[in-house]
Amino acid sequence: MAIEVRREDRVAVLTINRPDALNALSSALLEELRSELTAIAQDDSVGCLIITGAGEKAFIAGADIAEMATKTPLEARAYAELGQECANLLETMRAPSIAAVNGYALGGGSEIALACDIRLCSENAVFGQPEVDLGIMPGWGATQRLARTTSIGFAKELIFTGRRVKADEALARGIAQHVLPLEELMPKALEMAHAISAKSPVAIAYAKEATNRALAGDLATNYMVEADLFSILFSTEDAKEGLRAFTEKRAPEFKGR
Numbered sequence: 001m002a003i004e005v006r007r008e009d010r011v012a013v014l015t016i017n018r019p020d021a022l023n024a025l026s027s028a029l030l031e032e033l034r035s036e037l038t039a040i041a042q043d044d045s046v047g048c049l050i051i052t053g054a055g056e057k058a059f060i061a062g063a064d065i066a067e068m069a070t071k072t073p074l075e076a077r078a079y080a081e082l083g084q085e086c087a088n089l090l091e092t093m094r095a096p097s098i099a100a101v102n103g104y105a106l107g108g109g110s111e112i113a114l115a116c117d118i119r120l121c122s123e124n125a126v127f128g129q130p131e132v133d134l135g136i137m138p139g140w141g142a143t144q145r146l147a148r149t150t151s152i153g154f155a156k157e158l159i160f161t162g163r164r165v166k167a168d169e170a171l172a173r174g175i176a177q178h179v180l181p182l183e184e185l186m187p188k189a190l191e192m193a194h195a196i197s198a199k200s201p202v203a204i205a206y207a208k209e210a211t212n213r214a215l216a217g218d219l220a221t222n223y224m225v226e227a228d229l230f231s232i233l234f235s236t237e238d239a240k241e242g243l244r245a246f247t248e249k250r251a252p253e254f255k256g257r
């Protein structure tokens with residue numbers, strides 16, 4: 001198996017394990033990723049997911065270039081859909097996802113990181129969309145997610161030039177939320193993931209659903225959805241428990257219902 005999933009209480013840590021090819025995503029690897037993400041999305045005991053790459057050099061160096069070179073247009077379409085499905089699963093699953101970007105996040109690797117809710121990166125991280133250097137274009141969502149995460153002009157610059165961006169610039173542009181020395185990356189990701197997992201999963205899921213709308217749809221509808229989700233939370237035991245625990249000056253015990 002080229003993908004490893006381990007659990008630490010309510011945190012799942014998924015590692016892309018193909019370091020010899022800098023964790024480049026072959027079709028077989030992507031299919032495995034889709035199946036693991038589907039299982040995680042259906043598992044209510046997962047409160048937060050961390051995705052990272054094996055080794056100290058790469059998160060994911062992109063789609064597998066050697067394999068892509070052999071694809072017919074129909075196979076390329078299926079490959080694009082598979083990658084998009086993985087990205088959509090990350091974006092829509094109830095549990096938040098954190099990309100722990102431990103090196104190169106190029107092409108499809110950058111796109112998988114962008115589909116995660118939060119990106120932490122190591123000082124040696126490099127982001128970029130170098131597809132145009134190969135005569136192709138991004139196919140797993142960067143044309144939308146990079147523009148929405150940064151700005152449309154910056155996204156076009158990276159997509160049109162293939163320029164690679166180091167950790168500090170990624171931080172300044174809002175691609176990464178924190179930059180850390182490599183050895184501190186996973187401890188920080190785990191600390192954040194455990195903190196998120198300790199909250200009410202219903203509140204987190206609804207907060208994610210509402211926040212995902214921030215860059216899509218119209219503002220009036222999005223405020224209405226926010227109000228609806230907010231009010232639905234008042235039917236949960238977790239909201240009653242959280243509000244009561246505050247007034248009773250004790251830590252809440254959330255049950256996910």
Ligand code: DAK
Pocket residue numbers: 020021022024025061062063064065066076077079080083104106107108109130131134136137138139140
């Ligand atoms: N695919 C396959 N193998 C890769 C790879 C990749 N993306 N990246 C690296 N490798 C392999 C190298 O071939 C090498 O293998 P061996 O020669 O040892 O067998 C090994 O990993 C180590 O790489 P290097 O020797 O090159 O290591 P360096 O430190 O010198 O350089 C690098 C690291 C990351 C700068 C360099 O490897 C590099 O530039 N890699 C390519 C990065 C890249 O261009 N990534 C974007 C790929 S395009 C779509 C679907 C998907 C996509 C687009 C459209 N549709 C169907 C519409 C997505 C596209 C992409 O992701």
